[in-house]
Amino acid sequence: MHSTAPMDSELACGRLHLPVAARCNIQCKYCDRNYDCANQSRPGVASQLLTPSQALAYLDAVLAAKDGITAVGVAGPGDALAEADKTLETLRLVARAHPHLTRFISTNGLALAEHAQAIREAGISRVYVAVNAVDPAIAAQVYYFVRAGKRNLFGQEGATLLVDAQRRGIAACKALGLEVIAVCTVIPDINDAHVAHIAAWLAALEVDGLELNAFHPAQASPLGTRPPATKAIMLAAREAAKAHLPLMECCTHCRADAKGLLGEEQAEAILNKIRAMAAADSPWAMPDPQRPLVAVATSNGETVDTHLGHARQLLIYQNDHGLVTLKEHRQAPPKGGGEERWKALAHLLNDCKILIVASAGDTPQRVLGEHGLSVRVVPEDTDVAAAVLASFGIKNKKGKPSK
Numbered sequence: 423m424h425s426t427a428p429m430d431s432e433l434a435c436g437r438l439h440l441p442v443a444a445r446c447n448i449q450c451k452y453c454d455r456n457y458d459c460a461n462q463s464r465p466g467v468a469s470q471l472l473t474p475s476q477a478l479a480y481l482d483a484v485l486a487a488k489d490g491i492t493a494v495g496v497a498g499p500g501d502a503l504a505e506a507d508k509t510l511e512t513l514r515l516v517a518r519a520h521p522h523l524t525r526f527i528s529t530n531g532l533a534l535a536e537h538a539q540a541i542r543e544a545g546i547s548r549v550y551v552a553v554n555a556v557d558p559a560i561a562a563q564v565y566y567f568v569r570a571g572k573r574n575l576f577g578q579e580g581a582t583l584l585v586d587a588q589r590r591g592i593a594a595c596k597a598l599g600l601e602v603i604a605v606c607t608v609i610p611d612i613n614d615a616h617v618a619h620i621a622a623w624l625a626a627l628e629v630d631g632l633e634l635n636a637f638h639p640a641q642a643s644p645l646g647t648r649p650p651a652t653k654a655i656m657l658a659a660r661e662a663a664k665a666h667l668p669l670m671e672c673c674t675h676c677r678a679d680a681k682g683l684l685g686e687e688q689a690e691a692i693l694n695k696i697r698a699m700a701a702a703d704s705p706w707a708m709p710d711p712q713r714p715l716v717a718v719a720t721s722n723g724e725t726v727d728t729h730l731g732h733a734r735q736l737l738i739y740q741n742d743h744g745l746v747t748l749k750e751h752r753q754a755p756p757k758g759g760g761e762e763r764w765k766a767l768a769h770l771l772n773d774c775k776i777l778i779v780a781s782a783g784d785t786p787q788r789v790l791g792e793h794g795l796s797v798r799v800v801p802e803d804t805d806v807a808a809a810v811l812a813s814f815g816i817k818n819k820k821g822k823p824s825k
């Protein structure tokens with residue numbers, strides 16, 4: 423979704439998008455889902471999707487490479503609240519690791535009311551809401567469908583649901599003291615003459631500001647053959663809106679991702695690192711010739727019962743042509759030392775592909791992932807034998823690990 427602060431340009435804005443929310447709960451007629459949410463004004467950008475912990479690592483890497491980042495948010499690549507758990511978890515991690523950064527989300531507003539409280543509790547202070555029409559007859563020309571539970575609602579039925587959800591969501595956020603910025607894409611002959619009405623509707627909800635974006639057709643979308651919004655249309659729209667709300671100047675074609683902030687090459691190096699972590703973190707990671715072993719954090723040898731931070735020793739298993747056996751015990755590095763402890767553990771387990779634990783903090787998962795070790799968190803008291811066999815890709819218990 424779109425998110426832009428007043429007068430900021432992509433390099434001066436100090437803002438970074440974390441791409442953790444893939445899905446969307448509506449279908450805008452100007453959207454080409456081969457790329458990120460069109461409401462972000464980022465033509466042709468397709469993000470590398472990250473998990474919340476990978477997103478934190480990505481943020482850490484960008485902060486190390488570039489000064490001046492002041493705001494971090496989730497703006498897609500779909501809708502931030504269509505997968506609210508991932509968005510909120512990501513921004514909670516950011517709040518813990520970097521409390522000085524402003525946190526924001528951008529959303530179409532369909533799920534805003536139900537998540538408003540959780541948004542505030544996650545320490546998010548600013549919400550961008552894409553509002554392209556408030557008259558359902560006009561909104562039906564902008565949105566193809568709106569998801570309602572397991573059904574898609576088309577035409578004015580869906581549009582009515584969305585406009586009502588946006589009204590309730592904005593009101594809920596304002597009641598909780600959140601800053602709300604509305605974002606409107608001006609589409610010639612659809613909503614350009616409707617902008618004053620939209621601005622008045624937003625002002626009545628005490629929205630803090632409005633940003634107007636010029637429509638640019640995405641070829642693969644239903645509105646792909648429409649002409650773009652001209653400068654004259656945008657000037658008229660701004661004139662119509664400014665009597666009602668403070669207008670925000672947007673940075674056209676915002677690229678508030680790492681590539682936009684750091685330049686293509688540097689950002690690619692960071693993304694390659696994150697991709698390697700993603701591969702190591704994958705639930706499909708399997709032991710290989712370079713890392714043939716599996717480690718388990720267990721206090722009794724029978725069940726996976728240990729939080730990684732409390733593990734004193736690790737059991738190491740090997741697979742000899744389908745016969746899985748206990749190879750040895752290894753003493754875990756002592757408590758304390760912050761990230762150095764996890765780097766030492768990564769070194770201790772540099773011949774293991776998978777570490778099975780009952781629970782683990784985000785920092786050790788990230789550090790171990792960076793060193794190619796996949797941390798597999800399983801339910802507490804999972805049978806060690808079953809977990810180890812599954813990690814070697816063995817489905818039955820014929821090869822029960824021998825002690």
Ligand code: SF4
Binds near residue numbers: 423450454458460
């Ligand atoms: S909100 Fe609209 S533009 Fe954004 S991802 Fe969803 S369908 Fe595409």
